[in-house]
Amino acid sequence: MKKILQTLLLLLGLCLPFVGVNARADETAQHLQVIVQHQFENQSGSEMVTGSDIPLSLYEITADYGQKDPEKAQAFLEGFSQMSPLEVKEYLAKEQVPKLETVLTDQNGKAHFDIQGNNTAYLIVQDTPVKGQTIVPLAFSLPLLAVDGTLKNMIELYTKPVELTTCPYFYKYGVSGKEQKPLASAEFVIYKEVEAEKQYLTMDGKTFSTSVDPLGDPKIKKYTSDENGLVLCDTVLDQGKYFFSEVKAPSGYSISAEAKQVAFEVLETGKVSLQGVMLAELVGGMVPSSFTEAPKVLNYAQVTEKEDDPANGSSESSKDQGGTLGGSNDQTGGDLGSKPSTGKHNGFLAQLGEKKNMVSMLGIVMLIIATFILLKQRKGSKDNE
Template identity: 50%
Template sequence: MFLMIALMFSLQGIVAKADDGSLQKVQITVQNQVENPNGSSLIPAAGVGLSLYDLSQEYAQQKTTAKAEAFLESFAQMSASQVKTYLADNKITKLQSVTTAANGKAQFELAANQGAYLIVQDEIIDGQTIMPLAFALPLVNEDGSVQTSFELYAKPVKLTRAPYFYKYGVKDEVSAPLANAKFVLGKIVSGEKQYLTTTGTEFTASKTPATDANLKVFVSDENGLVLCDIGLTNGEYFFEEISAPTGYQISTEAKNVVVKVTDTQVSVNGIVLAELVAGMVPSSFTQAPKVLNYAVTTDKEDETSDSKKDPADSSSNTDNEVVSGAPGQSGNGGSTGGTTASSTNAKGDATDSSIGGMLAQLGEQKEWISLIGVLMVILAAMQLYKLKKVSKGSGSNEK
């Protein structure tokens, strides 16, 4: 009976699958447009290569509907280089490649109206590409019928290369985005440091970059993002932090964030950055360096370490103090880690005051374990004695 019921349900699933049109062919038309150079409305993009990729396997791995939708939406936040990297790393199958006609349209045809797919532009043309089109099939009309043909309108986006990184603060060994950290952008010219001015194109020498009003200042936002969206010529540059938010110190790393610009890429601290999408940092699958600042150690937190310092050492922590090393390590003037409370016994040996309460102490632990072991042996012997006594009694009764 159970076998018959299971068979009925499986057959119903197959019939339903056929009825919803999933086994029918579907035709997809893409309308590709680009921004008109004269600034007017969009115009058809002819002769542009588009490719269709199969995301069905990756889409099916999403455990919930919300995660599946978020998976498809994430591609709209990716740059062209990120899309290529994702497709290559995950070995996504390319199904078709077509070229747009004079009217900017291209057509794809799928053998079955099911699964998930991605349409991307093959090459960047004049700094423009289309926003990746990710979608799942089948698509259903308002009346419940399944669409066997539909049209997608591609959105053109401009891609630009620019340096950016994220500013993070470390406090109690926990890192979080740090807003309102201020930086200037500089480069070395004939062995001299020169900084970008408020003109956005000129560089000038300055002995006081932290207070020079002529220099352009880049400020980290609430996400810790520091972005230089000014077109830079090829060469090497550096970001230099000139002001840390209250309660934090400028680290050595933050005074020299290395930037390299070439014809094909921009890197910060050796990490190649994704292009800006419509002037914004793509938020999905983005790799960007993090530059850390460490929290200033307060007098209360550093009470123990201060008592061990040389009284002649009058150095103190300030917002501009240089700190190096990982969280919890000492910099020039104090430790960022916590202190451990300790006491001294009668012999002068240090003991950890955090130990106590109901737990066994040092040698006590061995005594407790020994006592428990003895009790277990006694209980086992008593139980064995009872079993033997019962066994003898039963034997005599049988006689």
């Protein structure tokens, strides 16, 4: 009889921890209504207006979220606000994240989602841009607690719209020995060939004109590489073939043949292909951090006897052009990292591991006691023999 009782105690001790986990899951299970308010800038840019009939999609990202400890889980959710739409799209496809539903915003610009879960995580995105705009992704997890510690039954999130634009760009790099680095202050013009004659884009960004000295001609539009080497044309061009041409190199560098004729094409779809690479759309006016294939155009350091002379500014000038390609990507992350305008995104993350389950602890204690009794009985049996 004692052995049967001990066996039952042992089994009960083994089962209680799992009962405790289920009890805790039931305790924090939450039904939540999520209201997403969509708004965007009007054409004048003077105010925000509500956007109706905008498709917003809800994805469940629990699989990745649940594999992380509380601190990393929070960083995982916050990281989506730093991602470009292209990065989010690639993530969803790569991880095969399930889409739960797509909802159109109503006439008041609101989309309603009903969700339920515990220790689950969700992502709301705009799958397809509308009128050249999309939203910064919204990520959150359950349970969500009110100030008094009770479960929330409704939250309201506000979208942050970002503009998507298509234009030609590339990165300007300098080569000195085995080293490559971004070059600032290189100047370029854009031209097209009309009946074997070069015509240059003018300052109005619309018309083209011939010129015998495009660098010195004040009516010809110039484009200058920034500290990351980025050369960006923010002008919307008609369908056709064009060329960037470098007209002034940074101090200490010479203009390469490649830099004098950087070909690009504006396609019928509006997309831009530069040197055989299909360029990603700009997000909020910046190159998305996920796009790592942007072409590089090289210049080569001039090798002269004066280059190493401290009195000559060439070497120091080329050193000052330092930077990394990643700097451009950091700018993109900073712009998209802003949270929704209401600030409600903060505090939406699940509070993991904050409650101890007494039922589970009791099961462990009973398991230890049962094991101790069983071992003591076996030892007594051996002593009697």
